[in-house]
Amino acid sequence: MMLRCFLLTMLKCLAAIPTLSPFATAMNRSLFRPTALATLTALCFLAPSSHAANVEESALRAHLALLSSDLFEGRGTGQRGGDLTMAYLETQAAVLGLQPANGKSFRQPLQLAGIKPLVAESSLQIQAQGQALKFAYGTDWVWNSRAPQTTLSFAQQLVFAGYGTLAPEERWDDFKGTDVRGKILIVLANDPQPTSAEPERFAGKAMTYYARRSYKFEEALKRGAQGVLVIYNEATVPSSWKAVSEHADNEQFMLPNSDTGLPMVGWLTENAARKLFAASGQHYDQLLLKAEQRDFTPVALTAQLQGDLMNKVRTISQDNIAALVPGTDPKLRDEVVIYSAHWDHLGKLEAKPGEAAKDLIFNGAVDNASGSAALLAMAKAAVQQPAKRSQLFLWLAAEEEGLLGSEYYASHPLFPLQKTAANLNLDTLNFVGRTKDIGVSGSERSDLGTLASQVATSMQLTLAPRRVDTQGYYFRSDHFSFAKAGIPAFSVGSGSQYVQNQETNSAKRAAYGQRYHEASDEYDASWDLSGMAQQAQFALNLGRAVADGEQMPKWKAGDVFGKVRGQ
Numbered sequence: 001m002m003l004r005c006f007l008l009t010m011l012k013c014l015a016a017i018p019t020l021s022p023f024a025t026a027m028n029r030s031l032f033r034p035t036a037l038a039t040l041t042a043l044c045f046l047a048p049s050s051h052a053a054n055v056e057e058s059a060l061r062a063h064l065a066l067l068s069s070d071l072f073e074g075r076g077t078g079q080r081g082g083d084l085t086m087a088y089l090e091t092q093a094a095v096l097g098l099q100p101a102n103g104k105s106f107r108q109p110l111q112l113a114g115i116k117p118l119v120a121e122s123s124l125q126i127q128a129q130g131q132a133l134k135f136a137y138g139t140d141w142v143w144n145s146r147a148p149q150t151t152l153s154f155a156q157q158l159v160f161a162g163y164g165t166l167a168p169e170e171r172w173d174d175f176k177g178t179d180v181r182g183k184i185l186i187v188l189a190n191d192p193q194p195t196s197a198e199p200e201r202f203a204g205k206a207m208t209y210y211a212r213r214s215y216k217f218e219e220a221l222k223r224g225a226q227g228v229l230v231i232y233n234e235a236t237v238p239s240s241w242k243a244v245s246e247h248a249d250n251e252q253f254m255l256p257n258s259d260t261g262l263p264m265v266g267w268l269t270e271n272a273a274r275k276l277f278a279a280s281g282q283h284y285d286q287l288l289l290k291a292e293q294r295d296f297t298p299v300a301l302t303a304q305l306q307g308d309l310m311n312k313v314r315t316i317s318q319d320n321i322a323a324l325v326p327g328t329d330p331k332l333r334d335e336v337v338i339y340s341a342h343w344d345h346l347g348k349l350e351a352k353p354g355e356a357a358k359d360l361i362f363n364g365a366v367d368n369a370s371g372s373a374a375l376l377a378m379a380k381a382a383v384q385q386p387a388k389r390s391q392l393f394l395w396l397a398a399e400e401e402g403l404l405g406s407e408y409y410a411s412h413p414l415f416p417l418q419k420t421a422a423n424l425n426l427d428t429l430n431f432v433g434r435t436k437d438i439g440v441s442g443s444e445r446s447d448l449g450t451l452a453s454q455v456a457t458s459m460q461l462t463l464a465p466r467r468v469d470t471q472g473y474y475f476r477s478d479h480f481s482f483a484k485a486g487i488p489a490f491s492v493g494s495g496s497q498y499v500q501n502q503e504t505n506s507a508k509r510a511a512y513g514q515r516y517h518e519a520s521d522e523y524d525a526s527w528d529l530s531g532m533a534q535q536a537q538f539a540l541n542l543g544r545a546v547a548d549g550e551q552m553p554k555w556k557a558g559d560v561f562g563k564v565r566g567q
Helices: 002-015 018-029 034-046 057-067 070-075 080-096 213-222 241-247 270-279 284-291 365-384 404-411 448-458 479-484 502-514 530-548 560-564
Strands: 107-117 125-128 141-144 151-160 184-188 227-232 252-254 264-269 299-325 336-342 390-396 420-425 489-491
Touching (some): 057 365, 057 530, 080 299, 107 404, 213 227, 241 264, 336 365, 390 530, 404 479, 448 530, 479 560
Parallel strands (some): 336 420, 420 489
Antiparallel strands (some): 141 264
16 A cells, blocks of 8 residues: 555656656556556665755856845845845745744744944043054054943053953963953964974964854953954955944944944054054063964053943844755654754945945845845755655854844744754855865765765765864854854855866966855856856765754764763
8 A cells, every 4th residue: 555655656756857747648548457557666766865956057047146136225123125035035035835833924033132332422542651552543553342332431451461361171261361351452363373392282273262252252351351452464364354343333243132242342463462562561562472372361451442432223133034844754843954054144334425426335246135035046946855754944144243143043043953963164156167076065064064975976076175263254154153052063065176177277266265255145146056056966965965864963983072962
């Protein structure tokens, strides 16, 4: 009886394909003849049992072109373009036949505090030994606030705190018990550098989580500091000073339940830092050398931050969009594989009085209309062929504001974390062309690495060689929020070995670095999206392998994220 039902179901599928309908009808007439049964059964077992449906490049392109158009105004958090994006994704999920994942809704609301610094109305300055340093906002330094208050007054001493890091496993403590309550910390970007004696300290040339500004802010907040100024170093900061300064006075967002936040955060150029240290009687280069040593202790500067910081404050609601393809296995359908991409970008800037005309819309075509569009194309394929476990397609809010949408989901999951098998994230996809390899950096931390290798082989792909993560990418995209919650997770990356035009395509990919977080990150109809469709197909195939697997992936022994899950 089970075989009969299986064969009837298969014939219905065959009949749905126009070119195969006559074949299916003929088969139906003689379905239960012994020879027909034997032949059809043999054909069934030749087909792969865990193969995802095809991701359509045309669908991906259509969504990408629209989401990155000026109509969506850069998909800014708290902006009209963001509202349009959420509505579009919600509507498309319904059209594709996905089910709402939050009860009867596709939306998972999260409340955000919006804080916009009013630079012209503020009076912040740094005084060293009684003299005001002439630092121009946007040229020498930039600042804003993480505390949702309209007026913040300062008269705080500045303290150089090295890298602002406490890392017991590295035997590293930049604070040495120093009381920094009420102080403004000056810290270095990145994390302590490797030496010839310790080439692997802090992961060698790779960035660790300690390199992230968010970590430095968290540590300073724990210690009662009133603010942090990070010294900008072009060699170790992914964004250009132009990009940093251009968006510094934009509205900043945060989850209001995250212990409020530091009253003042910002960047200080190296040139400004040199002037500050010299005015305080300190030698900048010598202090930098001391900061690379374990016996470093904080250095109190004879300087103060003084004045008022004025903010415009509001509370808004933004939504993660969550859509489900239910699993088919009665025992496994309560478990889930999550595919994610952030829908937001930097939005539309406000025109400033007297400023020359320029493009004010940061379309974010590659970052990350590409990932959002890919998820829609993948969802269309997944609906056609469900897996044993459920598959959740999750478009996350406010990634550019500090992974806020994924952080909120991880603390308010729609599926229990212990029943979440994996998170496969898509961020900044391949717009250049098809490749012979695929990027899986971060998968090696868990069983996802072995599965990724198997899926790559089935697609006649090789795994791209692991690269030294000098920019800390593992800690900068939404998968990191899931990893911190104990879920095996990584972002599926682009390959680099192009099927055609290797030199030309490599140059195109490298040139994107000049458009990252710039208004020039716009869609180009001439893009070859075969590589983007390939990347999306790999992610869907890998997710399908997880969804149909006998067991959920586990972290490798000793991995710090595995400890969260009790592994």
